[in-house]
Amino acid sequence: MSTKEIRPKGENFVWFTGMGLALGLLMVFALLAVIFVNGITVFWPKEIVEVRLKEGSDAEIQGAEAFAGYISIDRHVNDIRPGKVEQKRELQFFVGNKDVYGFMYKFVDYDQIESMGPTPGIIELERLEYGDAIGYPVSLTLKDGTKISVGDENFEKEFEEFFKAAQDRRKEIRHLEKKVIGRINHKMTQLQVKKRTLERKHGDEAAQAMSSYIKYDDEIAELQVDYDKLAAEAKALRQEQHDIQFTYRLATGQEQSLPMGELTGYYYPDRLGFFGKITFFVSHLWDFVSENPREANTEGGIFPAIFGTFVMTLLMSIAVMPFGVLAAIYLREYAKQGAFVRAIRIAINNLAGVPSIVYGVFGLGFFVYVLGGTIDDLFFSSRLPTPTFGTGGILWAALTLALMTVPVVVVATEEALSAVPRGMREASLACGASKWQTIQRIVIPAAAPGMLTGLVLAMARGAGEVAPLMLVGVVKLAPALPIDGIFPYVHLERKFMHLGFHIYDLGFQSPDSEAAKPMVFATTLLLIVLVVLLNLSAIIIRNKLKKRYKVGAF
């Protein structure tokens, strides 16, 4: 028998669909793999080599023919020099020490390199400013001028102790400045606003004579005394951070010194064993997700962006669910099904296709300028011209995205409602329940899993959206979180950071695009993880609900 006869008709198309699926999966996994590999290797320690250049090479750094760094790119490119046809190999090194060199990355043609060798004893210093420094330790200079040089047997122990002391001091400074002084400042601002309110109401001179005005002044003076004391304390601590200087020698020959307080971390790259590398990886990953960004977002962590994305998505879900569900219930259960309702349904479906930036423009015009401006005029007039709600903020951003995702919820909820068996409704009505009781007790619980599917889709779309947010409240740097420990705890008017915008900002607007590149991948990876987590939790809730109402669904 020939193969033609064995195979049933249409079998080829089964293979065809299989191929489509395989292709789709391949693309998804390839993309995820690229992001995952590039994002995860950011935190893995790199091997530092000392590069010796050939004599007379033009790749030297400040006249030195040797430098230290790790290889960040190793590639072959077309050689455009006259008379060359083959490709040339070029290496890009991370050399750090931006304060000395003026750059952190350097391209060197492979044929310029004499040798690349190990770097025993080299130390990589993670600093608050100017990125990493790479050099050989030389000595520690204490406050009284005594020197501990690297030859001393307890040098490394002392170094670690001073480093830890400086870390603790930094924590103390942060606590003092952010929490304690922060609270005083907040109180003072409140009093100032109260004073201005009085001035507006009664005129400057009349207000100044009022007893409550004088009381405010006294309170402010009292707070000022406290502030001065604490500020002096913080300043003294900051000064102490500069007491101990660490001197190191760069591979290019210069000696540099760094106050211990500027150090955020250090390690000896040539001494890290496998477990050392794992520890390094975990601690750096943790720093990345838990710390504030530094140096125009090219250093430090992205905690405010993660938190901002999370809070914004949550607010959006809270706003979108009631509206979407109520609209869908009316449309499906109460409205008279006719041409008008069909038209509305078509309109809702079309809304889902409106470009997101249009929602952003609407949000800016309506929420920010009209609603926000009115709120400011009515309730925050004493703070004007500084806008409170009349400028982009997390509330307006969440509402704009809620508007954008409402069609998704409406469509999903309608589908879920129509899937509830007719028998269930009729049974309920036959028992004497009213229409609303039926909807409330029978239909909505049975349709809940479907509604949650709508929410999952809405959240996925909302968390990944950037374009409209740029108009209604996302910023490059907003170190104050939308939720914190100062009354009223939730600050809906604040601008916020967002992972999606962070990726855009790092990718296109960063001052040092080379330093930002690894951060782009790491941030993308985190955004994907966050969206997956949000979706997973919604799916888990949905499955629990499904189980709960399975019995009731005959």
Added chain:
Amino acid sequence: MNQKFKLITSIGLAAGLAFSASAKVDPDLPNYEPVSGVSGNLNSIGSDTLNNMMTLWAEGFQAIYPNVNIQIEGKGSSTAPPALIEGTSQLGPMSRAMKSKEVDAFEKEFGYKPTQVGVAIDALAVFLNKDNPTESLTLEQVDSMFSSTFKRGGTPIARWGQLGVTGSLADRPISLYGRNSASGTYGFFKKVALEGGDFSPRVKEQPGSSAVVQGVASDISGAGYSGIGYKTSGVKAVQLNEVEPTAENCINGDYPLARTLYVYVNKEPNQDLDKLTYEFLRYVLSKQGQEVVAKDGYYPLPAPVSAQILKSIQ
């Protein structure tokens, strides 16, 4: 060249300040001394060239005043005037001077002109790929590459060979990268380098200055313009009219594409700026603030200029 810049040029010359190529901060600049009672919210909306510097300033300012909130948006200089007029921001960073139309719109709303505060000096550099052998271009050549109107009188230049490059690059078309039209960098380059002419449609418009540099770094036949602060290891800044884009050349006015970067504020005449905004600007114009400028790759102001600018907002 605009007025403020001429001012800087003249004072810079008069003071006879010597500047090295590595953009040293003038040691005569005043140290910033913190004052008490500074807190509140600052909003900044405007230039993307100044975006990173604003962020760095904000970080430094917040280290001094822990409870000041500074929020920064940077999507292009053209977004600064509307934000100032709407009152949605107190600071309007711009990489070019306001156009008379924008000043008029502001005046119509408030009855007085916005106050211009010069905060740093920038050299707009023409970047080529690091492997490109070209070291120097004339402004006429730049106009011939980037424009479609050739107001400087040159003839179209489309291939590297026309600029004297030999080897395999000679036959390749020049691949142009530029900024989008909301950008002050776009406006300044158009006004000064192209003498008000139009860009060639072959210029690929990028959403940020860093994207321009990345484009040139990854494209061997690429050429683009953006602020000197965005330079990376993959590109090089060429000489223009045989002048290097160094701090010295920018201050004495030799480099043709030097410009002042501004922060605009809404200050009523004969009235003090609010304390927070004033202290922020005082910080920016101090030694600490100008060190940030140098760190970000731009050129700091000389001390006499900074003092004069500070006086104008008191």
